[in-house]
Amino acid sequence: MARLSEKAKINARKESLSGGRDGRPKGHNRQKGERSMVLELRNIEKSFGEKKVLKGISFQAEGGKAFGLLGRNGAGKTTTIRILMNVFPANGGEITIDGAPIDYRTMPIGYLPEERGLYPKKIIFEQLCYFAELKGLERKAAAEAVDFWLRRLGMAEYRNKRLDTLSKGNQQKIQLITALAHNPRIVILDEPFSGLDPVNAMLLKEVVKEEIARGKIVLFSSHQMSYIEEFCDHIAILKDGRVALTGDLRAIKRGYLRDRLVVRTTESEAVQKAFGENCTLLENGDLLLRMASDRDKAAVMKHLAETYDIDEMKVFEPSLNDIFVEYAGKAGENEK
C-alpha cells in the first residue's frame, strides 16, 4: 500500500514536471487556429457618473503571446479588465476577436483578480468545481479539469480540505485554478506573482508559459516590471484613462534614444576622469557614458577600445521600469 502511494506521488511529480499535457481533460489541448486569434479593444470609453474613467482605450493582444497591461493605481486597468470581462458595458468603443464583436458565450475568459478570495470555509474541490461549472463546464468535465489542475500545481493532497487550512501561497495557487480550469482562450492575470515564494513563482511561470505556448492570449496586469519583461511581447501603459504607450516591447526599447553606453573596464577611474560629468558609476561597477548624440557612438566606442582595457561595451537599453516611470508618470504626479 505504501509503495503504491509512493508510486502515485512520483507519477504526479513526473506529470507536474512534464507539463501535464497528457493528463489534460478532453478538449483542453491546443486547438487549431488559436495562435492566430487577435483580441482588439477599440476606443473604449467608460464614465461613472460625471467621472470619465476610460477616455478611449485601444490596444491589440495576440494569441500565443503575453500582453502586459500597465499603469499606476487609478489609471483604469481594473475598469478595462471588468469591461473586457463583461461585468459592465462600456459607454463607447468596441471589443473584437479577429475583427468580429466578442461573443462571451463562445469566448471563455479566465480571470485571476488582484483581490484574491474564495470561500474560506468551503471544501476546495467543491468550490473549484462550482466556479468551473459557472464558467460553462458540465459537472463531470469540471471535476476532471479541477483534478488535473490540482495535480499540475501539486495541490492534489488538499483536494478535500477547507480553503482556510492552506497557506497564503497555496490559496493563491487554488485561486489560479479558477482562472484556468474551464480552459479559457483569454486569461487575465492581475498581479499573479504577488505573495508567492520563489519556488511557487517558478511553478506559476511554467504554467503561464504553457498557456502561452498553447495559443492563448495571456493578459498580465502587474506592477512587478521584471515579470512583465520576462513574459510580455506587447505592452500598453495606461495613464489617466488613456493609452500612453502601446506596442512591441522590444521595438519600444529599440526606439529609445541610443545615446548612452554601458562599459565594463579595468580602468574605471581613468575613463571617469576622461568623461567627467557624462560618466556615471553604476551599482554593479559598470560605467554609464552619455554622448552628445547617438551618432557619436561608433566613434566613442572606437576611442574607448583603442585607449582603455575594455571587457564589455554595449549600447544602453532602458528597462521597462524606466519606460513605465516616463510614460505612467513620476511619483506624486497626477496621483488619483
Place this chain on the structure above:
Amino acid sequence: MKQFRIILNFELKHYIKNKAFVGITLALVCVIALVIFFPRLKATFGNEKGEDLPEELPLMLVRAEKEEDGALVRELFAAAFPGYSIELTGEEDTAIRERITSGQAECAVVLTGPTSYRYYVNNLSMYDTNTALADEVLQNLYRLNAMVAEGLSPEEAEAILSAPIEHEITNLGKDQMQNFFYTYIMIFALYMVILLYGQMVASNVASEKNSRAMELLITSARPVGMMFGKVIASCLAGLVQLLAIFGSAFVFFNLNRSYWEGNAIISSIFDVPLNLLGYMLLFFVLGFFIYAFLYGAIGSTVSKVEDVNVAVMPLTFLFIAAFLVVMVSMGSGSVDNTAMVVCSYIPFTSPMAMFTRIAMSTVPVYEILLSVAVLIGSVVGIGVLSAKIYRVGVLLYGNAPSLGAIFKAIRKA
C-alpha cells in the same frame, strides 16, 4: 438558466450541509417530540398503578358577614371557585393576611356587608378573575336573601337564580377561537423564518464580498441569476426546516392523538384545513422573496459582515411593524379592521395581514386575488431592482453608500 441552477444547487448545499442548520432543526424536532410524547410518557412511567394522584388545590379563605350564613356562603363560593379549596374562617383580618403572606392560603374574601367585601391576595395576577366571580357570588347571595325575605323558600329562590339557559350557535364564517392558535403559530413561523433567512441572505452576500470571492463571482455569473439563486435556495432551506418541524409535530401528534383528546387548544392546532396550508405556502414564498431580495441587495452594499446588522435595520423594523399590526389585530379579535385591510394590499405587510384575514375571517375571493397579484408583481419588480442594486453594490467597497448614491449608480451604470 444553467447558471441559476448551479448557483441554486451550491447555495442549497451550503444550508443543508451547515451543522448549525441541521443541529437546530434536529433539536427543535426533539423538543417537539418531548412535548407531544409527554402525556404518553407520563401515563406509562409517571404512575405505575395508572391512577392520577389527587391534585392539591390552592386554599381560599372566606369569612362570612354573619356566622349563621357561613354554610350557605361556603357552598356558593365552592360552586363558583372549583379551582380552589374553600375554607370558612372566623379569624381576624390580621391573621388572615398573615396566612396569605406565609403562603398557607393563596387568597381570602372577607365579606363586610351584604354587597361589599375585601379581597386579600399576595400578588395580584394579570389574569386574576376572582373578584369578578366573587362579585357574582355576592350578587346571587344578595338576591337569594331578598327573595327569601319576600317569602320564597330558599330552594325556590335558588331554582329561579340558577335557571338553565340553552343556546345554539350557527357560525356562518370562521370560528376565530378555534383558528386563533394555528394562525398564531403560522404567523410566528412566517415571521421567524423570513427574519432569520433574510438576514442570512444579507450576511451571505456580505461575506462573499468580504472574502473577495465576489470578484470572481461577478465575472463568472449574471447578477440576476446570482440573486435569484441565493434567494430561492434560502427559501427552499426555510421550507425544508418548516416542513421538518411541522411535519414531525404532525406525525408525533397523530401517534399520540388519544392522549391529547382532552386538550382543545392542541387539538385545534393540528386541525388546520388543507386550503389554509396552501395559502400559508403561497404567502410564505411570496413574502419571503420580497424581503430576501431586499436583504440580499442591502447585503451587497456593505463591505464587512459586521456592518450587515446595521444596514438591514430599517428593513427589519418595517417587517417588525407589519408583524405587530397583525399581532395586535389578532389579539383584539378584529382582523378585518381598516389597518389590516390596507395592509392586505401592501406587499411588505400583505403576506401576514392577508393570510391572517383568510385564516380568521371570511375574505372575498377577488380581494385575495388582488392581494396575490400585487404581491407577485412586487416580487418580480423588487427582484429585478435588487439584482440591479446587487450588481452595482458588489463593486462598491469602503463605507456603505447612501440609498441615493446607489440609485444614482444604477441609473448611470
